[in-house]
Amino acid sequence: MKVFDRLIFLLVLFLFPFQFFAQNETQEAVVARIDLGVKYLSEKQHIKSIEELISAKEIAIRNKWYSQAFNATLNIGTNYYLMMDYGEAFQYYLQAYEIAIKHLEVRNEMAVFNNIGVLYVEEDDKIKAEESFFKAYEIAKKVDDKKRIGAYGINIALLLNKIGKIELAEKYIEEALPLLEEKSNVLLLAKIAKAENLFLKNQFSKASELALQILPQINNLTISEGNATVNDKITLLLILSQIYEKQYQYKVALEYALRARNAQENLEGRKEIYSRIASLYGKTDDYKKAFFYKDSVVIATDSLFAIKNAALFKSEKVKFQIQNYQHELSESKKARNQEKQFYYTVLICVIGGMGFLIWVYKNNSLKHKQRKKIIELELAKEKSDHLLVERKHRETEALVLLEKERLKNELDTKNRELTAKAMYLASKNELIEDVVQSLSKQTEIASNTQLKSKLNDLKKHLKKETQWDSFFVHFEELNRGFLDKLTAKHPKLTQNDIRFITFLYMNLSYKEIASLLNITPQSCRKRKERISKKMNVPDELSLYAYLSAL
Secondary structure (H helix, E strand, C coil), X not given: CHHHHHHHHHHHHHHHHHHHHHCCCCHHHHHHHHHHHHHHHHCXXXXXXXXXXXXXXXXXXXXXXXXXXXXXHHHHHHHHHHCCCXXXXXXXXXXXXXXXXHHXXXXXXXXXXXXXXXXXXXXXXXXXXXXXXXXXXXXXXXXXXXXXXXXXXXXXXXXXXXXXXXXXXXXXXXXXXXXXXXXXXXXXXXXXHXXXXXXXXXXXXXXXXXXXXXXXXXXXXXXXXXXXXXXXXXXXXXXXXXXXXHCCCHHHHXXXXXXXXXXXXXXXXXXXXXXXXXHHHHXXXXXXXXXXXXXXXXXXXXXXXXXXXXXXXXXXXXXXXXHHHHHHHHHHHHHHHHHHHHXXXXXXXXXXHHHHHHHHHHHHHHHXXXXXXXXXXXXXXXXXXXXXXXXXXXXXXXXXXXXXXXXXXXXXXXXXXXXXXXXXXXXXXXXXXXXXXXXXXXXXXXXXXXHHHHHHHHHXXXXXXXXXXXXXXXXXXXXXXXXXXXXXXXXXXXXXXXXXXXXXXXXXXXXXXXXXXXXCHHHHHHHHHHHHHHCCCCCCCCHHHHHHXX
C-alpha cells in the first residue's frame, strides 16, 4: 500500500506541470483578450480581432465561462457583419444564441435578436427583421429594462414606417420617447422616427418643424457621442427633402437632398439619394442634371457590386487565415500531447501496470478527440459547400438585377428620343400654323388664286394625322401592349384622350403636353381631371400611378 501511495505521489509530480500550463489562462486574461478583440474590431483590423476572439472563446468554453464565451462569439459575428459576410455573421449569432439559452440569463438573448434583426434589414427581409426586433423588445419588457424597451421599440418603429404600418409605429414611438430621456443619441433617433411618421401621415408642417428642431442637435454631436450620427443626419435630411417635395418647394427639397449626398459616403445609400436628386432636377426642368444623376445611379450600382465582390474576397481571405491560425493551434496542441506522452512513457516504465492503464485511458481519449475532430471537419466542409452555393445564388441575382437596370435605362433612352420626336412634330405644326395665319391676313393673298391654293394645302397638312400615327407606332414598339390594354379596359376613350394619356404615361410635364397639343397648361390640368373621372380612377390614386399599373 505504501508503494502504491508513492506511485500516486510520483504521478502527481509528473502531471503537475501540465496542470499549471492548462490553468495559466485566468478569467481576467480571457476578458482582456475579448477587450483587445473589440478594440481591433473598432479599428477595423478584423483578422486580428477574430483571432483574439476565437482564442478567448475556446478558452472560455473549455473552462465553462459562458458569459465570456457569449461576448466573444457575438463580437466574432459583428466582425463578419462589418465585412459584409452576412451568412457567416448569422452563424456566429446563432452560436451566441445557443450559449445564451443554455447557460445565461434571458436578457443576453436580447442583443442576439437585435443583431439578427439588423442582418435581416441588410438582406431586405423586413418580415423576419420585424420578428427579430419584436422578440428583443418582448424580452426587454419581460426583464423590465426601460432603456432597452425604448431602444428596441424605436428599431421596430423605424421598420414599421418603412413597411407602411404607420399607426402601429406611432404607438411604439410614443411609448419609447419617455424612456430615452437619459440616452441622447437614441432619443434623437426616436425623434427622427417620429418626424418620419408624421411625414408618412401627411402632417408636413409638424414633420418639418420637428425635423428642423432635431437637425442642429445632430450637427452638434460627434460621431463617437452619437454612435450612428452620420446615418441619422442623412435620414433626417432625406425626410426634409421629401417634405418640401410634397409641398412643391422643389428647390428647397433639392438643397436638402444635395446635403444628404455630401454626407453619405456609403454607395448603397448614395443610390437612393442619386435617384431622389434626379427626380427633383426633372421636376425643376433641369433635364441635363437629371440625366446625369440617373447615370450616377447606374455607376453606383456597378461600383457597389465590385465592392461587395471585394468584401467577399476579403471575407474568404480572413476565413483562410483563421483556419490557418486554428491549424497552428491544433499543431501546438499535438506537440503538447506528444510531450505528455513522453512523460507518460517514462511514468509507465517506473510504475508498470498502473502506467499501462493510464496509457490505455489517454489513448482512448485521444481517439475520441480525433473522431470528434473528423466530424467537425466534415461539418465545416458541408457548411463551406452551402456557403459557396449561396454565394453563387447571390451573384446570379445581382446579374439579373443589373440586366433589368440596363433594360430600364435603354427604355428610358428610347422614350426620351420619342419625346424629342413629339416635340419636333409639335413645333413644326405650330410653325406651319403661324405661317398660315400670317399669310391669311395679307390682302394680296385673297386675290391671288395660286397662293390661296397653296395656303389651303398647308391647312390640309395640319389636319393630317399620319405623323401622329407614326408616333403611336413607335410608342407601341417601346411600350408593347399598353395601348391595347388601355382601349380594352376603357373603350369610351377618344383618340384625343388616348393621345393625352400617352403623353402622361411618358411622364411629360403640363408645359410639355401643352406645347405638343397647342393648348394652355391650365387646359391640360382640366383635361387630366376630366379623363380621370371618365376612367373612374380612385381619388387617392394619381392618374400616372394608375397608368403605370396597367
